[in-house]
Amino acid sequence: MKPLVAATAKDKYIWCDVPRVDPPKREAAERVEDFKETYTLYDAETVKAQAARCLQCGEPFCTIGCPLSNRIPEWLALTAEGKFLEAAAVSRSTSNLPEICSRVCPQERGCEEMCTLGTRGAPIPIGAIEKFINEYAFAHQDIKPPRVMPNGRSVAVVGSGPAGLSCADELAQLGYSVTVFESQATAGGLLVNGIPSFKLEKVLMERRLELLRERGIQFRTKVAVGKDVTLQALLDQFDAIFLGMGAQQSKPLDIPGAELEGIFPALPFLIEKNAGAKSNIPTIRVAGKRVVVLGGGDTAMDCLRTALRCHALEAVCLYRRDLDNMPGSRKEYNNAVEEGARFHFLTNPLELIGNAQGRVVEVRCAQMKLGEPDAQGRRKPYPVSGSEFSLPADVVLVAFGFDPVTYPPESDLSRVAVNDWGGMAVDDNQMTSLPKVFAGGDLVRGANLVVYAVRDGRRAAQGIHRFLSQRE
Numbered sequence: 001m002k003p004l005v006a007a008t009a010k011d012k013y014i015w016c017d018v019p020r021v022d023p024p025k026r027e028a029a030e031r032v033e034d035f036k037e038t039y040t041l042y043d044a045e046t047v048k049a050q051a052a053r054c055l056q057c058g059e060p061f062c063t064i065g066c067p068l069s070n071r072i073p074e075w076l077a078l079t080a081e082g083k084f085l086e087a088a089a090v091s092r093s094t095s096n097l098p099e100i101c102s103r104v105c106p107q108e109r110g111c112e113e114m115c116t117l118g119t120r121g122a123p124i125p126i127g128a129i130e131k132f133i134n135e136y137a138f139a140h141q142d143i144k145p146p147r148v149m150p151n152g153r154s155v156a157v158v159g160s161g162p163a164g165l166s167c168a169d170e171l172a173q174l175g176y177s178v179t180v181f182e183s184q185a186t187a188g189g190l191l192v193n194g195i196p197s198f199k200l201e202k203v204l205m206e207r208r209l210e211l212l213r214e215r216g217i218q219f220r221t222k223v224a225v226g227k228d229v230t231l232q233a234l235l236d237q238f239d240a241i242f243l244g245m246g247a248q249q250s251k252p253l254d255i256p257g258a259e260l261e262g263i264f265p266a267l268p269f270l271i272e273k274n275a276g277a278k279s280n281i282p283t284i285r286v287a288g289k290r291v292v293v294l295g296g297g298d299t300a301m302d303c304l305r306t307a308l309r310c311h312a313l314e315a316v317c318l319y320r321r322d323l324d325n326m327p328g329s330r331k332e333y334n335n336a337v338e339e340g341a342r343f344h345f346l347t348n349p350l351e352l353i354g355n356a357q358g359r360v361v362e363v364r365c366a367q368m369k370l371g372e373p374d375a376q377g378r379r380k381p382y383p384v385s386g387s388e389f390s391l392p393a394d395v396v397l398v399a400f401g402f403d404p405v406t407y408p409p410e411s412d413l414s415r416v417a418v419n420d421w422g423g424m425a426v427d428d429n430q431m432t433s434l435p436k437v438f439a440g441g442d443l444v445r446g447a448n449l450v451v452y453a454v455r456d457g458r459r460a461a462q463g464i465h466r467f468l469s470q471r472e
Contacts, residue, residue, distance in 0.1 A: 015053040020122035028338040035197040047132045051079035065114030088137035096166040102131035106329040145215040151175035156238040158225045161189025162450045163244035163441025166457030172215045183224035226413040240464045247442035251400040257352030262360040266399035287311040295399030301332035303397045304341040315341045320348040320381045363391045402447040429463030
């Protein structure tokens, strides 16, 4: 792909004179008192200057590093010229949720990590620029649903997370009648119910959902497919089905004492504490308590930062590898540290100790050391002999990750073939072992980034369109 605007000899060296400026961020002492977003928008002049730093590489590695192959150099060039609406239109051409991905994707492990400037200085702040141009487009009411001629076919989308919403959006733009089924009371999946508002304010999802409704997409909430309505009933009613229920089965805590009171999976805690989220989950009280979070991913960071906003006495993270090998976003780690979270790296929980009432009071731990990298480049941790120690804990949150839910034999969802770890098996078109049934997102690949779910949803929509067009 050729750059939209060829850089002049003078332009090529703007990056030498203009340093990277990170997006404005609210002070930790202020933001820990509420659930408002951590980062605010650039001003117009700053965003133009930051976009102008782009080298307009002949081979854009940032695009290669993006799972959606976003046309990043093109909209950076337009942004540098102040053509914000045109830039946002290019951004939307490859992503159905650009204002969402720009907030929740770890760009430092994707497009920004691949930026050529990273080898010479500091990479372009791609995510923050994408956020600016799309918010500019919304503010100027430049995002309008296209008028599409109905094609007479209908598709059911099960799950309203990023995979389901992206699939529904693409299908609606192809003329399909789309109905989205969501088991929760509010559409949006974990984007609404799981990701805290300090990363993604709920009004942003409400705005996106309203746009999808304007495109003709219907939402049916409080309907659990496989329970309230069968898969076969949907097959009888719709021309095709997309399954995007996600992976919400928490990985277990397999150590002595895991049955004690005060120990909770991360997801119910986040859903219950999420500002504005409606759920039937009992209140998990952390105010004035010592909270220990087990795990080192983004969910663990969300738990730490949420606990501090709920006035926990302390929030401590235990992770069995070191910081370099921690999977969580460095941006979120830094935010958690600024807000008062503490980290014990190379630390593994061995046992949970309870009191006479059966409540957890202590986490027994061992220090770890890392061995040589394995075939995937990860260094396996080993316990250090005689290094055991204890940490006090009133609440323990388990953030070891998530697996797809296993459906019982009596459920007709169990008819869909799965792979050896429980993810739904799909072909190159995202079609499952059942004709007319497609799947994508975490349900297929396991817990992963939002951007991969968006990509799966887009691929599935094209797969559904090809499948139904060929049958016709």
